[in-house]
Amino acid sequence: MKKIILAVMAALFISTAASAQQAGNWAVGPRMNIYTNTGDAVVGLGAFARYSFDDNWRIEPSLTALLHSGCSIDLSCDAQYVFHVSSQWDLYPAVGITANDIGRWAAGLNIGGGFDYNITSNWDISAGLKWQPMFDDWRKNPVVISIGAAYKF
Template identity: 50%
Template sequence: MKKILLTVAAALCMAGAASAQDKGKWALGPQIGVYTNTGGDGAIFGVGAVSRYSISDVWRIQPAVTFLCKKHCSVDISADMQYIFHPARFWKLYPQLGLSANDIGDWSCGINVGAGTDFSIARNWDLTAGFKWMIQTHKNWKNPIIISLGATYKF
């Protein structure tokens, strides 16, 4: 009887560990953002899409494109690397570091430094929130702080 209970407990533990693995999974979704500290334009609102690919259980890459709503058409393209912490089963925290290119004023490249969080609201849906500081190479443009909200569908 003890062997059967031990076997069942081990099987449950292995099933729980296997279900926590995200390696090789994709996620896609919409995202909105507010670009603050952009200079004379004030805050700029952006609408875009984000995708995520889990490289391992704790590392993932997040490419994104955001169309900025300002006087002329503008775009921000970024790719961030994130390290995932799991404080709870439904909650993830992550610092992020990445690269970006945008034409907020004139084309500029930059380095992104920030953090974010994901909340699981359903089996395949997460709500996301984050911020990042974009350190740009263009000497005449300020370094914006981006506050973003979104949702992702995991498959």
């Protein structure tokens, strides 16, 4: 199961990189997540890609390495609806799916939102907060705080 999920995410990231030719539709960048409500806070470092379907709808797959004893990963894919508050600020709610192995493999949902601040026409910084209710019954559902940057092309 682990290999199948990794292969699917690798194919998604490869197709993202290979297809990123249309100006304004793609963004990629690094991200740091802090997973709270997991016993001890867990820090994650990773990357994400965004594909904008139009001015408001976009999809964001991400891959994060969780830096704790027994190093694990978090694979997520969110749909976001972007509200353009001003020329520099964007606000978005997000919903999606996740799979991670904090303890053991489980799948769940992402429910949350965040904002983007446009530094230049090609760069922005972002921050977000999401809750990850998992589909198993033994673990606490993490609340994830994230910060990152994106290069838009």
